[in-house]
Amino acid sequence: DTGVSQDPRHKITKRGQNVTFRCDPISEHNRLYWYRQTLGQGPEFLTYFQNEAQLEKSRLLSDRFSAERPKGSFSTLEIQRTEQGDSAMYLCASSFDSSTDTQYFGPGTRLTVL
Amino acid sequence: GEDVEQSLFLSVREGDSSVINCTYTDSSSTYLYWYKQEPGAGLQLLTYIFSNMDMKQDQRLTVLLNKKDKHLSLRIADTQTGDSAIYFCAVLLTGGGNKLTFGTGTQLKVEL
Numbered sequence: 013d014t015g016v017s018q019d020p021r022h023k024i025t026k027r028g029q030n031v032t033f034r035c036d037p038i039s040e041h042n043r044l045y046w047y048r049q050t051l052g053q054g055p056e057f058l059t060y061f062q063n064e065a066q067l068e069k070s071r072l073l074s075d076r077f078s079a080e081r082p083k084g085s086f087s088t089l090e091i092q093r094t095e096q097g098d099s100a101m102y103l104c105a106s107s108f109d110s111s112t113d114t115q116y117f118g119p120g121t122r123l124t125v126l
Numbered sequence: 127g128e129d130v131e132q133s134l135f136l137s138v139r140e141g142d143s144s145v146i147n148c149t150y151t152d153s154s155s156t157y158l159y160w161y162k163q164e165p166g167a168g169l170q171l172l173t174y175i176f177s178n179m180d181m182k183q184d185q186r187l188t189v190l191l192n193k194k195d196k197h198l199s200l201r202i203a204d205t206q207t208g209d210s211a212i213y214f215c216a217v218l219l220t221g222g223g224n225k226l227t228f229g230t231g232t233q234l235k236v237e238l
Contacts, residue, residue, distance in 0.1 A: 016168075043224060054130075054214050054228030055169070068225065103168055112157055112176075113224055117169040 014038060016118035018104050024124045025094055032090045033121045037106030044087050045105040045115060046079055048072065055103055061087060062109065094125045128152040130217055132229035139237055144202040146232045148215035151196065158191065159216040159226065160200045169214065172200070202234075210236045 017036045025031050037044050042063050047055035058077070059069045063084040073079075076094075081087040091098055101122050105115040129151040138144045150158075155177050161169040175182045175189045175198075182189045188201040198215055212233050216226040 018168075045225070047226075052230070054216075054230050055226075056228070057225035060224055070225075105169075107224070112174065113218060114157075114159070114171065114174060115226060116171060117161070119168040122166075 016104055016106050016116055018102075018118040018121050020121055021119060022122045022124075024126065026126050027096060028093055030090065030092045031094060031123065032088055033102055033104075033123075034086060034088050035104030035106075035118060036086045037104070038108075038116060041106035041108050041116075042084065043107045043109055043113070043115075044081055045107070046087070046089050047103040047105065049101040049103055049120070050099075058089075091123075094123075096125050099123055099125045128155075128217055128219060128227040130215060130227050130229040132213075132215060132232045134230070135233050135235070137235045137237060138205050140205060140207060142205055144200075144205045144209070144234055144236075146200045146202075146213050146215075146234065148198040148200075148229055149196055150198070150215075150217050150227075152217070152219055153193070153196065154220040155217045156220050157218040158189075158198050159218070160187075160189065161214045161216060161228075163212045163214065163231070172213075205234075205236050207236045207238070210234055 045060040046058040049055040061081040101120045103120045104118045107115045159174040160172040186203045212231040216228045
């Protein structure tokens with residue numbers, strides 16, 4: 013399967029701990045996106061990369077959140093000093109730089125902060 | 127910013143057609159998408175339509191776009207139990223970066 017993959021699929025952590033998630037995009041896709049989805053809501057945009065450059069960040073992305081895509085391939089999303097409000101599904105998507113910019117999503121990482 | 131709205135629930139009988147509706151506020155949309163999400167899973171792209179089109183058909187799926195009313199719909203013909211899921215519409219804006227703005231999702235329940 014050559015779709016978007018995310019690791020881990022589930023993460024349970026205690027409040028105050030740091031967590032890191034990984035996303036591997038579809039291999040020829042140069043754009044990579046992170047979204048957050050809380051229960052009963054649609055996904056909300058967090059940030060996006062074109063190759064290794066982080067081009068846009070949402071207001072939702074507080075100082076405790078940092079995302080990287082060092083070699084323009086996989087990306088990591090780190091949350092420092094987690095809070096219960098960070099509990100959500102974190103979705104990664106990738107696309108190929110074209111007029112349609114169709115985004116393909118991974119299975120997500122479900123974070124539970126106790 | 128863009129606001130995308132959907133009704134929360136839709137229940138249909140197996141074999142009937144389902145119509146899921148979506149409204150949006152920003153007229154500078156370029157592409158509009160429909161995604162399907164099953165419990166605990168990511169989003170599966172179903173189809174998309176460019177804003178200068180009125181209709182797109184793809185097998186059992188028909189997308190209708192009324193740009194004047196800013197209304198998008200997804201029709202699923204011959205709905206099956208496997209179509210039970212949450213359906214999201216999403217809008218890509220001109221000059222809005224490359225982020226998608228999603229609706230809250232419509233939960234489709236298909237009954238026998």
